[in-house]
Amino acid sequence: MQVLLTALLAHHGGSGAGSIATDLGVPVDTVRSWLRTVTGRAEWLRQEATRWVCLLDPEHPPIRPTGSRLGDALSALGYAAAATRRRLNVAATPWQLIGWVTAGRLLAPLTPTRSG
Numbered sequence: 001m002q003v004l005l006t007a008l009l010a011h012h013g014g015s016g017a018g019s020i021a022t023d024l025g026v027p028v029d030t031v032r033s034w035l036r037t038v039t040g041r042a043e044w045l046r047q048e049a050t051r052w053v054c055l056l057d058p059e060h061p062p063i064r065p066t067g068s069r070l071g072d073a074l075s076a077l078g079y080a081a082a083a084t085r086r087r088l089n090v091a092a093t094p095w096q097l098i099g100w101v102t103a104g105r106l107l108a109p110l111t112p113t114r115s116g
Contacts, residue, residue: 049076
């Protein structure tokens with residue numbers, strides 16, 4: 001989880017898949033797959049994380065947009081991890097808390113919605 005989130009933060013900061021892969025010692029195809037999957041579901045991640053923030057810290061001010069879907073998702077996930085730690089007083093890393101907030105579905109495919 002930590003390597004994945006480090007890759008996402010680097011990508012949000014402007015790094016490309018090749019340099020991220022080299023820096024993290026991960027195959028470039030793996031990094032590309034991570035980036036594609038997470039950016040494709042960034043809005044869902046933002047919504048889920050924001051829901052957690054609202055549940056665990058109702059007084060939290062609105063989360064400000066960052067200018068990108070991925071940035072918004074990462075920001076909301078960070079706030080959700082912090083709110084989880086404060087409210088539930090758990091001793092876990094931010095990466096573990098984000099795994100909990102996303103129910104382990106950070107890289108899971110989105111379920112298609114049915115029409116009709």
